[in-house]
Amino acid sequence: MKKISYIMSVVLAGLFFTACTEDYTDWAAQPAQPTGEDAVSIPGYTASATGAVDLNTAGDAISLLALSQSALPEGFTIQNIRLEIPVGEETVTLTADENGTFSKSEIQAIIEKAYGKRPVNRVFDAHVYCNAVKNGQAVLIDAGTIKLNLTPEAPQISENYYLVGGPQDWGESAKNKSQKFSHSGKDVYEDPIFTIVINANEGDTWFAIGDDEACEAIANDNDWSKLFGTTKGNGNTDLTGTLDRRYNLNDDGSFCVPAGNKLIKVTIDMMDYAYTIEPVNISENYYLIGGPGDWNDSKAQKFSHSDKSVVDDPVFTYVFAGNGGDMWFAFGDDEAIEAVGQGTWNKLFGTKGDSKDLSGSFDRRYNLDGDHSFCVDGLAKFYRFQVNMAEMTYTITPLNFAEYFYEIGGESGWGTSHPLFGGAGDGKYLGYYYLNGEFKFKPNADNWNDDLEYVSGDNMSGSLTDGGGPNCPDPGAGFYQINLDAGNLSYSLTKVETISVIGDFNGWGGDVDLTYNVEEGCWEGSAEVNTNGFKFRMNHDWSISWGGNGNGKAYDDLTQNNGANIIVDEAGTYTFKLYISYEGSNRVVITKQ
Numbered sequence: 001m002k003k004i005s006y007i008m009s010v011v012l013a014g015l016f017f018t019a020c021t022e023d024y025t026d027w028a029a030q031p032a033q034p035t036g037e038d039a040v041s042i043p044g045y046t047a048s049a050t051g052a053v054d055l056n057t058a059g060d061a062i063s064l065l066a067l068s069q070s071a072l073p074e075g076f077t078i079q080n081i082r083l084e085i086p087v088g089e090e091t092v093t094l095t096a097d098e099n100g101t102f103s104k105s106e107i108q109a110i111i112e113k114a115y116g117k118r119p120v121n122r123v124f125d126a127h128v129y130c131n132a133v134k135n136g137q138a139v140l141i142d143a144g145t146i147k148l149n150l151t152p153e154a155p156q157i158s159e160n161y162y163l164v165g166g167p168q169d170w171g172e173s174a175k176n177k178s179q180k181f182s183h184s185g186k187d188v189y190e191d192p193i194f195t196i197v198i199n200a201n202e203g204d205t206w207f208a209i210g211d212d213e214a215c216e217a218i219a220n221d222n223d224w225s226k227l228f229g230t231t232k233g234n235g236n237t238d239l240t241g242t243l244d245r246r247y248n249l250n251d252d253g254s255f256c257v258p259a260g261n262k263l264i265k266v267t268i269d270m271m272d273y274a275y276t277i278e279p280v281n282i283s284e285n286y287y288l289i290g291g292p293g294d295w296n297d298s299k300a301q302k303f304s305h306s307d308k309s310v311v312d313d314p315v316f317t318y319v320f321a322g323n324g325g326d327m328w329f330a331f332g333d334d335e336a337i338e339a340v341g342q343g344t345w346n347k348l349f350g351t352k353g354d355s356k357d358l359s360g361s362f363d364r365r366y367n368l369d370g371d372h373s374f375c376v377d378g379l380a381k382f383y384r385f386q387v388n389m390a391e392m393t394y395t396i397t398p399l400n401f402a403e404y405f406y407e408i409g410g411e412s413g414w415g416t417s418h419p420l421f422g423g424a425g426d427g428k429y430l431g432y433y434y435l436n437g438e439f440k441f442k443p444n445a446d447n448w449n450d451d452l453e454y455v456s457g458d459n460m461s462g463s464l465t466d467g468g469g470p471n472c473p474d475p476g477a478g479f480y481q482i483n484l485d486a487g488n489l490s491y492s493l494t495k496v497e498t499i500s501v502i503g504d505f506n507g508w509g510g511d512v513d514l515t516y517n518v519e520e521g522c523w524e525g526s527a528e529v530n531t532n533g534f535k536f537r538m539n540h541d542w543s544i545s546w547g548g549n550g551n552g553k554a555y556d557d558l559t560q561n562n563g564a565n566i567i568v569d570e571a572g573t574y575t576f577k578l579y580i581s582y583e584g585s586n587r588v589v590i591t592k593q
Contacts, residue, residue, distance in 0.1 A: 039129060039142040044071035047128035047143040055108055055153035056119060061101040065128060065146055076132045076139075083126040085148075087114045094126075104153070111152040117189035117271070119154040123147055157188045157270040158211035164218075164227060165207035165254070166264070167199045174210060174218040181268070192271035197311045200261040200279070206235075206254050209243065209268065209275075229253020230275070239277045243268065265311045282310040282389040283333035289340065289348065290373065291329030292320045297341025303331070303387070304488045306456045306463035313456065313463075314390035319399070319427065319487035322378040328355075330365075330373050331387065345371065349387075351394070358396040362387070381425050382487055404582075405429045405484055406445050410437015410474065417445040420484055421582040427487030431582040432496065434479050434518060438471035441484055441491065452489065461492040479516050481544070496538055499523045499578060503534025503565070511540050514578060523578040526593065533565025536578055536588070546578075546586055558586040568592075 047065045055062075067078060081096040092110055096102050115122050128143040163179040164170055173179055181194035198205075210218070214226035225247040232241045234251040237258055246252050257264050261279035268275045288301035303316035318331075332340070336347035346365040350372030353360040358376075365371055376383050380398030387394045403425075406417040411434055420429035420441075441464070442451035453469030454462055460475055472491070481494040500511035505528060514525035514536075527534075533552060538544035547563020548554035555566070560583060568574060568590065577589040 039140040041142045041144075042071055044068060045141065045143060046071075047146050049146040049148055052121060052149035052151070053107075054119075054151040055104055055111075056151065058104060058153075060104045061097070061099065062104055062107060063101050064107075064126075064148060067128075067130065067143060072132060076134045078141075079131045079133050079138070081128070081130040083128055083148075085110060085124050085126045107150060108153055111150055115152070116187060117152055117154045118187065119151055119156070119189075121149050121151050123149055154189055155271065155273060157192055158213070159188060160212055161194045161268065161270075162210050162215055163196050163198060163207050163266065164210050164215070166205055167201055170208075171218065174215045177212075177215055181266075188270070193267065193269055195265065195267045197263055197265045197280070197309050200257065200264050201259070203259045205257045205259075205261075205264060207266075208246075208252070208254050209266075214245075224252070227252075230255055239279075241275060242273050243275050244273060263311060278311070280311050280390070282314055283335070284310060286316045286318075286331055286333055286387065286389075287337050288318045288320065288329055288331050288385065289337065291327050292323065295340075297337055299334075299337055304463075304490065308456045310389065315386055315388050317488055318385045319382055320385070321382050321426070322376070322380045322398075325378045326375055327378045327383075328373045328375050329385075330371070331385075336364075350374070358398075359394065361391075361393050363392065382427060384487055384489075399427060399487060401425050401427045401486060402443060404445075405486055406442050407431065407433060407435075407439055407482060407484075408442060409435065409439025409471070411435050411439070417442070419445070419582050419585075420482060421584060422484075422486075423583065427485060429482075429484040429486065431482045432479065432580045433482060434477075434516070434521065435475055435482075435493075436477040437474050440471055441486070443486070452484075452486065455489075460495075462490065464489040464491060481538070498540070499536055499538055499580070500540060501525070501527045501529070501534055501576065502537055503529060504532035505529040505534060505571075511537070514576065517577075520577070521579065522589075523580065524576060526573055526575045528571075528573045529568060530571040531567060531569065533567050535563065535566060536576075546580065555590060556587045557584070558588060559583065560586070 045068055047067050049065055050063050053062055053064065081100055083094040085092050085094060087110060094102055094106055094110065111122055125145055126148050127145050130141050130143060131138040132141050161181040162177045164174045166179065168179060179196060179198060181196040183194050184191045209228040210226065217223040217226045227246050228243045229246050229249055230236050230241050230253045231244050231249065232238055234254050235256045237256050257277060257279055261281055262283060263280040265278040265280055266275065286303040287299045289295060293301045301318060303318045305316050306313045330348040330350055332348040339347045348365050349362045350365050350368050351357060351360055351362050351374055352368065355373055355375040376396060380400055382399040382401065384397040384399055401422060403423060404419045404421060406419055408414060408417050418431060418433045420431035422429035440451055440453055442448055450466060452464040452466055454472045455465050455469055456463055459473045462472060475493050479496040481496060484491045498513045500513045502508060502511050512525065512527040514523035517524050536546045544560065546558045546560055548566050549557040549559040549563060552564045552567035573593045575591045575593060579587050
């Protein structure tokens, strides 16, 4: 950029007045669209910001600056005013229209790009350029830097929202804020979505929505006008619409969900002031009746479920063993099973299709032309019965579990499949491995077919799905006991804080701790032992221990729990390297010092 000295500026100003004469023709030689490298500064010709601008109250065309027109030579007009605004590592150009005003939507986009949508004042340093034009030729003018104070357009969004009324007393629920909407925890202008699931009333369910201000107005001043209601009118039962403060409505705008539902999910988008209501008829518990159990009112065969709400995860699972012959069963919720105990069977669920279909849809028996019980041939070792209570569909999967399942993950760069042993064939697998990063489970060592992936839980346990989910979360680097239930699609981890040697050498009353060697994949250490036997145990507890499989010198075949005392031929100090992974591969290398 050319910066002109004071003396040269005076000369330049004079040249502006004679730019159309033969005495100075360089201005006419300037290109019609000069670049920033050609910009010149004119003494006294600078831009100034017009003041703070709030896009929430501004029109579509916005004036951001003023230019000192008196410093411009006679005969020149200003065109193509633009601002160069640094946004992160980029420079964004904002161009004025022929009236010298700027687009509200373009200003909004720049603010959002730099700071997001929160409606607070944001400061930008903007460099102002414009073209001075005469006789069709243009000179690029550097009008200096200004500070812009801009507030983005966005509705007022609170940090917290609460459901008032519904299954609770209106006044009490407002005062104690007990029915709080859930939220991601992100900035509310980046994620304006809030959700809540409530129990429905036996009759119609009426409610309103409030933020902290509205709830406190009720508690302190008995002022109910700050609650949010539907703009469709008090008691409207539409499941979607817009909402507003009661003081902006013609009535209180209370929401109403008609009777006949078990749960109600309410979602609000406070960027658009919109709501969605989802009536849900999903119970918290479901039970198998019949099959491997009795046809009675027992709730012994309870389906498993993830830790999510039944609205967010409507899938329930039950696994049972085959018996070699036809197995007939149905299922029900608490209401249905309790009705069976009173001699009423028509509240159970049955299949809409053939009883031996392995997938399909279902309904209450009272909506079907018979009991429509489910049936499997019983030939598989196990069966997984899954029901989706939102879609009212089911899937029955025969399961013939192999002896091994596999863990694979970040600890090996996703390059090694670690076996988990499940010798009972019931889908329950156990293994011990060092974990460091996310991981998954899969039934085959050499491919990803039918792998199991994470649904929900925490970093030490969770529910799984057969494909289509993320990795199991990183539990933190360490050695773990891994329990997988491939039938019920769940897993749990127990961190192995230490493995120790304990035995007759210290009266079975103390532990000599070993240290895990990550590089060698073993627990190692030394102890002075006698010939009367010792064992290894986990976390100083006898619930998990390792001994010889059948005899005390089965060093290459240690078994978990109830193993024989391990023995050496003579007393002395020994070094141990203990390799623990899965049943049939556990071993110890013992070296006398």
